[in-house]
Amino acid sequence: MAPGFGSGGDTLNPVFQAKLHIPMANPGGVTRVIMREDEVQGIPKLEEHFKRNPLAYSGAQIELIGLLGRDVLAATRFTYDGLVGTLRLDFDLKAMGLA
Numbered sequence: 001m002a003p004g005f006g007s008g009g010d011t012l013n014p015v016f017q018a019k020l021h022i023p024m025a026n027p028g029g030v031t032r033v034i035m036r037e038d039e040v041q042g043i044p045k046l047e048e049h050f051k052r053n054p055l056a057y058s059g060a061q062i063e064l065i066g067l068l069g070r071d072v073l074a075a076t077r078f079t080y081d082g083l084v085g086t087l088r089l090d091f092d093l094k095a096m097g098l099a
Contacts, residue, residue: 004041013041018066024089034091034098043067072096 004013022034046064055062068076075095079088093099 002041006044008044011044013044016040016042020072022089022091024091034093034096036096036098038071040066040069 001012002015004011016039018038018040020034020036020038023031024034025031043066050064055064075092077090077092079090080086081088091098
């Protein structure tokens, strides 16, 4: 267990070893995969929340198994285009220690 802090205040969370695997393509069509293994904290009551509020993508129910934390988000640019429903993620691989 490890101390954490979230929208609900101070928490005590379980700790897990996790592998982040994000496939992506650059504008030239070259595909690359970001793989990063790290110690992560569990999110309190995540499963309970999504049992009451299920997620869906293209009409099919999906399972949320985690969220990107501040350590990854600090090296990421999000561009959301609500008019066409797209999300673009740009990662600074040097800042993430992956370049």
